[in-house]
Amino acid sequence: MSDERVIDPQGAYTWDGWGTCLSWWANTELGTRDDLAAALFRLDTAKVDAAGRTVELPGLGLNIVRYNLGACTWTDGSAMVESPAIVRRKQIETFCDGDAWDWGADAHQRSMLAKARDAGADLFEMFSVSPPWWMTVNGNPSGAERGDQDNLEFQYQKEFARFIAAVARRARDEWGIRFSSVDPFNEPSLNSWHAKQNQEGCHFTLGAQEAVIELLRGALDEQGLGDVLIAASDECHYAGAARTWRSFTEDTRRLVGRVNVHAYERDEGCRSRADLRKAVGEAMPVWQSEYSEGEPDGMAMALSISRDIRFLRPSGWVCWQPVEALDWGLLDGEYDDQTPNPNGGAKGTLKGRVGGVNTKYHVLAQYTRHIRPGARILNSGHTNTIAAHDAASQRLSLVTVNNGAQRTVTYALRRLTQGTDIARVWVTDATDAPGARRYAREPDARSQDGILTLTHGAGTVTTMEIDAV
Incomplete structure (x- = not known):
């Protein structure tokens, strides 16, 4: 054939880059590993330890890093409620328990954040999957009792916005990390986030999203972070993102500097991608901010990248977990926390190792090493x-x-x-x-x-x- x-070249647009989320994998001791930082964020050949073997890999040169602002604390007397289905590495430690701040929290994820910066990453975004547990209705950062219920207490909406802004300011002033954007939501319209979920999550109605966006803009400005844009709403599907955007008021839309969307809708006919681009307009920047699936050969990923760029026209493309089990990662992650605790209190430690390399690591290299930021x-x-x-x-x-x-x-x-x-x-x-x-x-x-x-x-x-x- x-x-x-x-x-x-007619209608060309500028590429921001390729990236990854930190979250679960970097919450483990893998977040302290220089070899993984080299493989993910540099372009040189990297030598990675995989189950005791040294594997040479082409560096991916990712330049976008999404940092997961956590929701959990385990201080004395903490009333946090833990889902019976969650495992330890999916619980991200937060910096405030409602009474005191602990800026030494979340050490592993912050370690990889710094390593990524030192390796050359230059675009950083902070996103929230759930408000800190003490701001939630039921004290559970996995979600409300029902998935269609908001879990951020109304009285804490302003406090939540101020919390995000305070961490962004601390990152700029003390960590040497300038978050160019913050996103207060993660798939907020789904009815999946409930008290027995296997990860952190929080449902937000449309009105709650609009309220938080407005309060967050004010909080960022108060912290002297007027140059930090708000990205929203990290909906799970292209079609859902289009519905959310069309439902926002004009005032809310003016406060959003970029639309983030996840790629968990296959959309092989690409109608939803095209419709989302039509909804937000040609001038609005878009990132595909989270992609993953359990197919190790990389073909589904390559097709999704191509469809995104052709019909959605994003300026950034981000994978979810580069080191994950069951073929969901670019590298196979092996962790010791696979058994949830039905009585609450997640089992396992934060230990982890790389077990092997999936073909889709090399597939992604075909894109990231040759289509560079600014192209x-x-x-x-x-x-x-x-x-x-x-x-x-x-x-x-x-x-x-x-x-x-x-x-x-x-x-x-x-x-x-x-x-x-x-x-x-x-x-x-x-x-x-x-x-x-x-x-x-x-x-x-x-x-x-x-x-x-x-x-x-x-x-x-x-x-x-x-x-x-």
Whole structure:
């Protein structure tokens, strides 16, 4: 099979970068590991300890870091209620128990935050999954008794906003971390957050979201953080994000500096992605702020990235947990806290290790190592190809996912270059078959008179890079 893809700079937009959330994996002792910081946030080859073996990996060069503002404390006399289904690493320690502040809390996650900064990450966002337990209706940071009930006490709405702003100010002044944005919600419209959930969570009605956004803007300004934008609302699905945005008042919309959305809606026809972009308008920045699934080969992830960029046009793309069990991570995480406690009080410690590397780590490298922050995303002419141009280096990068049979693709580059150019090529096979390529450098290809033709094997992700464009 053969097709043609015309690369067109018309309508290009600027790329903020690629990222990851910290949260659960960095809440364990993995948050103290330099090798993981190197693999995730640098571009050099990294040597990672995986179950006692040293594995060499291409650094992903992620530059966006999302920090999870916790909700749990275990101080003497604490009345916090723990879900019987939660495990210890999913309980994030907060900085205030309602009476006193403890800025030494959440040491592991803060450790990785600093390591990411030192490795080169330059965009930081703080997000809340649940208000601190003592601000909730039932003292349980996993949610209210019913999933359709708000769990932030009305009387604490202002205190919640001030709490977020106080931590952002402390991060700027004492941690050397400037959060460019804060998001007070995490999938707030879902009816899934209840007292027996297996993670932290909080439902917010539309009115509660609007109230918190307004109060948060005031609290940030009071702290001298007028340059910190509010992102919202981190809804679980594109369709839900569009409904929330359309339901916000104009006053609320003016307070939101970026729309965040999660990618847990497959949306293979891409109607929901396109509708969300239509709802927010072309000028509103969007981040796909959380993506994950339990498919280790990376094909579903590559298709989701391509669909997002073609139809949603986000400026940032963020994975949820890079080190997670059951094939949900880029790296397989092995933790000792898999058994919840039916009597409350999460079992396990904060120990963890890397057990192995999933193919989708190498699939993500095909994108993150070549489409860099500041590049312009071009119209590629096809959903399965992403085209990006870096003006500083005059480099054109093309990344194509082929989820079908072998296919020969012609890339028409005449609107960018009409000469004869060398294209460097890297390939990852989205399979565990013997001899499968993992971010492997392949023989160079050549474009002639602005035409580049390449044959893509079945089930592959291929990057092509051309200089002096």
